[in-house]
Amino acid sequence: MLSPDWADVRLFLHVMAAAVWVGGQLTLAGLVPGLRGISADAPRAVARAFAIRLAWPAFVLLLGTGVWNMVAVHAGSKDQAWKVTLWVKLGVVAVSGVSAYAHSRARSRAPLAVWGALTGLSAMLALFLGVMLAD
Numbered sequence: 001m002l003s004p005d006w007a008d009v010r011l012f013l014h015v016m017a018a019a020v021w022v023g024g025q026l027t028l029a030g031l032v033p034g035l036r037g038i039s040a041d042a043p044r045a046v047a048r049a050f051a052i053r054l055a056w057p058a059f060v061l062l063l064g065t066g067v068w069n070m071v072a073v074h075a076g077s078k079d080q081a082w083k084v085t086l087w088v089k090l091g092v093v094a095v096s097g098v099s100a101y102a103h104s105r106a107r108s109r110a111p112l113a114v115w116g117a118l119t120g121l122s123a124m125l126a127l128f129l130g131v132m133l134a135d
């Protein structure tokens, strides 16, 4: 059997946090209609618990392990295409974080839907760009 090393730990933590940030948002979106059937307040209460206990801690872990990735793979010595992909990814990560915050502050239906869709889509795009970086 292969022996685990620090690169495995680093990528495990990064991918685990990405799974929570991206997968949690998708799961929550799928549960909202059912939660609305339980009570009008249920979607907000569940979303708040998810945001505070899981999503934001995962986002902080993504930022921390992301910097760890950059140091470990010597980002400065990569070719131009890789660096541009990393910068695009960082922009997309910023959009995902800011739109998640705006979504959590929104009160009416349209801003909730727009910010919610934007954070989910940008989170998935960051995931895809991350996989490209690891090629």
Ligand code: HEM
Pocket (backbone or CB within 6 Å): 011, 014, 015, 018, 021, 022, 062, 063, 065, 066, 067, 069, 070, 073, 075, 086, 090, 093, 096, 123, 126, 127, 128, 129, 130, 131, 132, 133, 134, 135
């Ligand atoms: C929403 C936030 C993020 C998501 C969803 C995400 C997702 C991913 C995924 C899925 C991988 C591929 C791992 C693999 O296939 O082994 C990856 C790799 C990578 N990520 Fe992220 N990431 C995020 C944030 C960040 C941030 C903030 C940084 C930098 C500060 C970063 C830097 C990197 C680097 C450099 C790699 C390549 C690692 C390697 O080749 O060993 N990521 N990311």
